[in-house]
Amino acid sequence: MNVTIPQIDWATIGPPLLLVVWATVLLLIDLFIANKRTTAYLALLGLAASAAVAVPFWGAQPRLSFAGMARIDDTAIVIDWILALITAITVLFSIDYLKRQSIEMGEYYSLLLFTTAGMMMMAHGSNLIVLFLSLEWVSIGLYVLAGFAYPRIRSEEAAMKYLLYGAFAAGFLIYGIALVYGTTGSTDLTTIATILEDNAALRTSPVLLIGVGLLIIGFGYKISMVPFHMWTPDVYEGSPTPVSAYMSTATKAAGFAALLRVVQIALPGLIETWQLPLALLAALTMVIGNVAAVVQNNIKRMLAYSAIAHAGFILCALVAIRQAGAVESFLYYILAYSLTNLGAFAVVIALEQAGEERFDIADLAGMGWRQPLLGMAMAIFMLSLAGVPPLAGFFAKWLVFQVAYQAGYWWLALIGLLSSVISAFYYLRIIVNMYMRERTEPVRSFTTSPMLIGVGFAALLVVLQGFLTSPVLDLVGQTLTAGR
Amino acid sequence: MQSFLLSLIVWLPLVGALVLLFIPGLSDRTAKRLALVWSLAVFVVSLPLVPGLGFYNASEPGLQLVERVPWIARFGVDYHLAIDGIALWLVLLTTFLTPITILSTFDSVHTRVRSFEAFMLALETGMLGVFLAQDLFLFYIFWEFTLVPMYFLIGIWGGSRRIYATVKFFLYTFAASVLMLLAIIALYVLWGRNSFSLPDMVAAIQSGQFVLDQNLARWLFLAFFAAFAVKVPLWPFHSWLPDAHTEAPTAGSVILAGVLLKLGGYGFIRFNLQLFPEASRYFAFAIGVLAVIGIIYGAWIAYAQTDIKKLVAYSSVSHLGFVMLGIFALNPIGIHGAILQMVNHGLSTGALFLIVGMIYERRHTREIDAFGGLWKVMPVYTGMSLLIIMSSIGLPALNGFVGEATIMFGTLSSQVLGWEFAAFGLLGVILSAVYLLWMFRRVMMGDVNQATEKMRDATRLEIAMLVPVIALIILIGLYPTPFFQAMDQSVTALANGLAPVVATR
Numbered sequence: 002m003n004v005t006i007p008q009i010d011w012a013t014i015g016p017p018l019l020l021v022v023w024a025t026v027l028l029l030i031d032l033f034i035a036n037k038r039t040t041a042y043l044a045l046l047g048l049a050a051s052a053a054v055a056v057p058f059w060g061a062q063p064r065l066s067f068a069g070m071a072r073i074d075d076t077a078i079v080i081d082w083i084l085a086l087i088t089a090i091t092v093l094f095s096i097d098y099l100k101r102q103s104i105e106m107g108e109y110y111s112l113l114l115f116t117t118a119g120m121m122m123m124a125h126g127s128n129l130i131v132l133f134l135s136l137e138w139v140s141i142g143l144y145v146l147a148g149f150a151y152p153r154i155r156s157e158e159a160a161m162k163y164l165l166y167g168a169f170a171a172g173f174l175i176y177g178i179a180l181v182y183g184t185t186g187s188t189d190l191t192t193i194a195t196i197l198e199d200n201a202a203l204r205t206s207p208v209l210l211i212g213v214g215l216l217i218i219g220f221g222y223k224i225s226m227v228p229f230h231m232w233t234p235d236v237y238e239g240s241p242t243p244v245s246a247y248m249s250t251a252t253k254a255a256g257f258a259a260l261l262r263v264v265q266i267a268l269p270g271l272i273e274t275w276q277l278p279l280a281l282l283a284a285l286t287m288v289i290g291n292v293a294a295v296v297q298n299n300i301k302r303m304l305a306y307s308a309i310a311h312a313g314f315i316l317c318a319l320v321a322i323r324q325a326g327a328v329e330s331f332l333y334y335i336l337a338y339s340l341t342n343l344g345a346f347a348v349v350i351a352l353e354q355a356g357e358e359r360f361d362i363a364d365l366a367g368m369g370w371r372q373p374l375l376g377m378a379m380a381i382f383m384l385s386l387a388g389v390p391p392l393a394g395f396f397a398k399w400l401v402f403q404v405a406y407q408a409g410y411w412w413l414a415l416i417g418l419l420s421s422v423i424s425a426f427y428y429l430r431i432i433v434n435m436y437m438r439e440r441t442e443p444v445r446s447f448t449t450s451p452m453l454i455g456v457g458f459a460a461l462l463v464v465l466q467g468f469l470t471s472p473v474l475d476l477v478g479q480t481l482t483a484g485r
Numbered sequence: 486m487q488s489f490l491l492s493l494i495v496w497l498p499l500v501g502a503l504v505l506l507f508i509p510g511l512s513d514r515t516a517k518r519l520a521l522v523w524s525l526a527v528f529v530v531s532l533p534l535v536p537g538l539g540f541y542n543a544s545e546p547g548l549q550l551v552e553r554v555p556w557i558a559r560f561g562v563d564y565h566l567a568i569d570g571i572a573l574w575l576v577l578l579t580t581f582l583t584p585i586t587i588l589s590t591f592d593s594v595h596t597r598v599r600s601f602e603a604f605m606l607a608l609e610t611g612m613l614g615v616f617l618a619q620d621l622f623l624f625y626i627f628w629e630f631t632l633v634p635m636y637f638l639i640g641i642w643g644g645s646r647r648i649y650a651t652v653k654f655f656l657y658t659f660a661a662s663v664l665m666l667l668a669i670i671a672l673y674v675l676w677g678r679n680s681f682s683l684p685d686m687v688a689a690i691q692s693g694q695f696v697l698d699q700n701l702a703r704w705l706f707l708a709f710f711a712a713f714a715v716k717v718p719l720w721p722f723h724s725w726l727p728d729a730h731t732e733a734p735t736a737g738s739v740i741l742a743g744v745l746l747k748l749g750g751y752g753f754i755r756f757n758l759q760l761f762p763e764a765s766r767y768f769a770f771a772i773g774v775l776a777v778i779g780i781i782y783g784a785w786i787a788y789a790q791t792d793i794k795k796l797v798a799y800s801s802v803s804h805l806g807f808v809m810l811g812i813f814a815l816n817p818i819g820i821h822g823a824i825l826q827m828v829n830h831g832l833s834t835g836a837l838f839l840i841v842g843m844i845y846e847r848r849h850t851r852e853i854d855a856f857g858g859l860w861k862v863m864p865v866y867t868g869m870s871l872l873i874i875m876s877s878i879g880l881p882a883l884n885g886f887v888g889e890a891t892i893m894f895g896t897l898s899s900q901v902l903g904w905e906f907a908a909f910g911l912l913g914v915i916l917s918a919v920y921l922l923w924m925f926r927r928v929m930m931g932d933v934n935q936a937t938e939k940m941r942d943a944t945r946l947e948i949a950m951l952v953p954v955i956a957l958i959i960l961i962g963l964y965p966t967p968f969f970q971a972m973d974q975s976v977t978a979l980a981n982g983l984a985p986v987v988a989t990r
Binding site for chain 2: 390
């Protein structure tokens with residue numbers, strides 16, 4: 002019997018692989034490190050290495066390996082880089098937070114790295130099975146991270162809720178995969194596309210359409226798309242704040258990356274079928290997310306609804322995926338949104354003291370004057386989220402609405418723009434409280450140098466990304482040619 | 486070689502703002518002086534634009550001092566600045582009023598001074614950018630950016646209801662502007678040239694290379710209209726203005742009335758008239774009606790005010806109705822008048838807010854009944870006030886008369902508006918005389934009462950603020966020719982572009 006061992010191109014999973022190895026090593030050496038700050042810095046080192054390992058493959062031809070299960074192309078690399086950046090900033094935010102909350106444990110950083118590696122795998126997967134496995138991998142990491150402040154009942158609750166909803170999502174996803182496999186006979190994204198192209202009858206098969214619907218629902222949970230968003234506010238509220246920040250940005254980026262792969266590579270042939278429903282869901286997500294955010298008094302919940310709303314904005318780019326520039330605007334938006342949202346959570350982190358939750362918007366009163374740098378950064382983040390030029394958030398919105406308009410969905414762009422106005426209302430509330438209200442007993446806030454570095458870095462990038470729109474677009478624009 | 490004069494004018498204030506924010510250990514006093522010197526430097530840098538000094542050529546109808554480099558090449562966005570006769574006086578008005586406004590903060594701003602001055606300078610950059618941008622996308626960026634400093638100026642340094650006023654201001658203008666953004670996206674996509682260049686687009690429309698569907702053009706006109714009408718503010722889109730004005734600190738009100746409201750009128754001329762000539766013709770009558778309602782309504786409500794600042798705020802609603810009439814007369818003379826009247830309103834109403842601010846600093850009230858007999862205790866102040874009020878009413882030999890009269894001629898000879906509109910306009914002039922003189926009589930004339938007898942006359946600082954404005958008020962009133970001459974070629978060219986649609990009545 003001849004067993005041929007296939008040639009394995011390890012490079013196709015280079016960045017996640019390196020991160021996994023490093024996280025394992027870190028888990029071991031952490032045993033001998035007393036100062037957990039060192040562990041954090043080592044984690045940063047691992048992230049840098051993981052981002053660096055992809056550099057030689059930038060701009061090269063897409064490569065497939067593991068029997069076509071994994072791929073490396075420019076889209077994957079850009080997402081790897083975004084994820085590494087998000088995780089690095091999260092690490093910076095966590096260092097002092099963990100200590101203040103007396104939950105300082107080295108495992109935290111390894112967990113973050115493991116989870117990030119799983120997310121990177123979602124971008125590298127070119128097979129539904131890989132997408133499913135990496136999604137579950139990410140989820141397990143996040144269940145633990147959400148419950149990391151486990152003596153705190155809210156944190157446990159958040160972990161529990163996330164687990165339950167995650168199980169639902171997994172169910173939908175695996176069932177969807179089964180149906181797609183059942184009709185097309187493949188789980189490979191490219192093969193599915195070819196089969197759909199060759200077989201017109203298949204394109205209207207109800208079983209396949211149900212399968213696709215279930216896939217979208219499964220990913221919909223992960224990216225907090227309405228109506229599968231219910232878990233988001235509770236989980237963000239209960240999780241340790243750096244974890245909320247991480248979830249609202251990294252998880253979303255990864256979930257969207259996987260969804261992008263599916264609609265862009267496997268399902269372009271079905272675009273007539275899924276485009277309109279997805280557009281309607283995008284509209285609903287924008288409107289419901291923004292309207293619900295207006296009435297929140299809890300900053301974390303407000304940011305959670307804002308995260309839901311932004312999922313809607315990003316979906317606009319997916320709806321228009323056929324248009325030139327759609328993938329670019331999609332990646333541009335994810336980068337802008339991630340940097341901004343991470344920064345926004347930083348303020349919540351700064352307000353949170355051991356055992357005391359300071360999540361009320363009124364707790365921000367006067368903070369802009371007491372913490373000038375943090376306040377200025379927060380004002381920049383809020384204005385960027387609202388879409389005020391010349392910040393990154395504005396350019397991001399302009400790009401996605403423009404491609405949506407080009408795709409013929411002018412009403413989607415209009416709904417998006419009008420819901421931006423609603424969003425301005427609650428983003429302004431934060432600024433109003435920081436700068437225009439005072440209170441007699443101001444709430445103490447904690448800013449330490451790692452955190453200020455993280456916030457300042459994010460704020461600088463948010464401003465720069467706006468002015469340097471062209472280079473950033475060129476960077477992510479290479480993925481256009483590599484996309485298929 | 487490209488000139489970079491316009492870039493220098495636009496960005497210099499922002500650099501000043503950053504300097505103010507980030508120089509450590511700046512005292513409040515030094516911050517004010519630095520801001521003043523900086524804004525004066527911007528004014529000096531903008532002076533070469535004055536016709537006859539060699540940089541701006543008044544006999545050239547097209548864009549001058551063009552600066553154009555690709556910015557976001559993939560989507561055809563250019564960094565494109567240029568100036569012509571339509572923008573010229575508004576740019577100079579901005580650079581002229583900003584130092585005066587900053588001077589007014591010497592007496593009135595006492596808290597968080599550095600931030601205040603930084604926001605003032607940042608605002609100047611935004612406003613200048615709006616007037617000079619020739620790329621639709623770049624224009625939109627500057628347009629929205631002006632909201633941010635103004636939002637903070639009202640929200641942090643404003644009166645007791647400042648938060649309500651500032652959020653209302655922001656949301657009103659933001660909401661209206663996003664419709665414009667959608668229209669800009671639509672124009673970009675429909676044109677299909679991967680370019681946001683305004684002059685190129687206008688040329689394509691005039692030469693028939695870029696034909697918009699009539700219905701669609703009207704919708705797009707309305708989207709731009711929303712953004713500009715709120716900014717002007719045209720009745721019934723004005724309700725944010727009295728709140729913003731009343732709550733804003735003096736300097737904020739001056740710059741709001743002086744320059745910010747001009748962005749709307751400028752937008753109508755530059756975008757609506759040029760991009761959608763047919764739709765402009767189609768909607769001109771309706772807009773004229775709204776303008777007339779605004780003229781009468783603003784005057785009527787102003788008359789009912791007991792707060793001087795509110796009175797001035799509502800007078801703006803009335804006065805800017807004239808500007809709208811001039812624009813939508815759709816003939817050269819009306820547009821000439823509209824542009825000059827925008828400058829006039831900037832000077833007169835800006836100065837009115839300054840004089841209101843001066844007595845507010847002394848008494849911390851703006852109720853008309855709290856004053857009386859100021860003429861006897863503050864003769865210099867009252868004299869200057871009288872002149873400014875007269876200019877606002879439109880007394881011959883002062884600037885307001887020239888602007889209003891030109892607009893009246895334009896309206897009368899207009900093929901779309903006509904004498905009825907001019908008649909209502911005239912009624913508005915009479916009403917403005919009524920409420921302003923009535924206010925003047927109650928505040929400045931009559932007996933000195935106990936509360937007013939110790940009021941100090943205008944200080945040297947205050948005289949220094951008002952004298953340059955008054956000088957211009959008189960200059961424009963007596964000799965407006967150079968002001969018209971500088972804009973004549975550009976306005977005529979623009980009106981010629983409208984001629985085909987207007988003639989087909």
